[in-house]
Amino acid sequence: MLEVSFRKKLATFTLDVSFSAGAECMGLLGASGCGKSMTLKCIAGIETPDSGRIVLNGRVLFDSEKRINLPPQQRKVGYLFQQYALFPTMTIRKNLELVLRNLPRKERRERAAAMLERMHLSAEADRKPDRLSGGQQQRAAIGRMLLSSPEIVMLDEPLSALDSFLRVQVEKELMDSLANFNGPILFVSHSRDEIYRVCRKLVVLDQGAIAASGTAEELFRRPGTLAAAKLTGVKNLARAVRLDEFHLRVPAWGIILRCADPAPEDTCWVGIRAHHIRRKQPGDTVNSFPFRVTTRETQPFAVMEYLVYEEGCEPLLHLVSGQMDPVFPAAREEFAAEYHIPPERVMPLT
């Protein structure tokens, strides 16, 4: 169990985070430079917060009031760095053995060899890190980290150093290799896809502050804040005026939207995912609008339409994915049609 609550003033904003994580994989989602890595560094003891408290399994790692600040060596925090940070002058085997330097030689060798075996690195054990592929380096770094018997594992953008076509494969290997670890795992990423696949719980960071948190599913369905909506990939975002609990006027789009969830008093934005807009069908009464299609972009497996309500309005993006839906056989030709935005898909945002 990790409990974190601290503040640290940075050059352009103040990092102010507060969350807790049990024995599960928790995601920290945010744009680059939002304070994700700094949060991990503060937990690891590489950086020192200005004030606050960090507690891991009942052990106080940092407490500004009690003037406790354990050095990284004593924190038992496993940190997988973005570039893996293997010791470049040593072979992979020596990298692992160095962590066990206090054990007798025989045991040290056996345990390192067993870990190399587990990470499928026995064949590469006597090579130096720069002779290994990105995925192999990552497994070596994970093996080394696990040998230090951490009570928490923190993964800092573990896949961003890899070529895109390798990512899905390495992501699976990464989570497999951590399958036996039963403590909190913090997974930092700017990629919503990665986070959604890997984590059940999620904290969204924006400019050093927590913009939203909760289960991944819930956050992707109801982001709640503008920052969370952006980071979970909502394409259509506009300022909104709350008319009443269930009605929002959107000046930029020129329409009034009905929402199924009650809009909070301080609602000032609205979000709609591009693939939630659909052609009007019989029975769709509310939220149906005649749109003009100004542009149509064909992507490999989808079509993106720009929908405009009337002259001078900003367009809404409409994504038709998969094979062309037989319901709209004329999707490619038509330039004006009735569209429907399901009220349960309208996201009031603060």
Next chain:
Amino acid sequence: MNEELTFLQELSRMEWSPLFISLKISLCATLFSFVFGTAAAWFVFHCRKKVRAVWDVLFTLPLVLPPTVVGFLLLVLLGRNGPIGELLARFDLRIIFTWQAAVAAGAVVAFPLVYRTVRASLEQIDPVVLDAGRTLGLPERTIFFRIMLPMALPGCVAGAVLGFARALGEFGATLMIAGNIPGKTQTIPIAIWSAAESDSMFAAGIWVGIIILTSFAVILPLNFWGGRSHA
């Protein structure tokens, strides 16, 4: 024919002790300057930014000060009434005008070169690698000796070689605190000066040639090695 004979005769009359004295003193001086220079580099590397600049100037001073200033300061420190000299005198040791004094002079002037080269290569190290070591529970000592030094090895070798070359060429401070005692403290640079003073231009020329060749031979491999490790 006649000239050829004189050359050999002159050569056979040369006193070779300065060569061995110089090598002995330079090697010892390199050893000391390497240990202290590396330690200083580590110390400054871990210093907080504000004090760092001050220490850096202090450690670089012997490089820019006139050798006579270094010689004077060493004389004051190591002389009979100096703090170190007095301490040594209690054990009946006298260091001024011995070859050990020349080692001290050589070590002091070689020190900044070792310090600066080693520090520069420590600063090249990606700090993330060191942070990784810390989160893995490695104490700072292990991080320095097992990770940082091996990564900075090319810089350490370069520093030691430059320090050796500098110690080999040391003249002013050496003359002031070790004197010019043939067979004891007369190093090659002092032999050159001594020979030139007494008009033995032949011997001076031989020593000049030896010094140039030695420095060349020591520094050239460094360039090849440095080039390879960057590839």
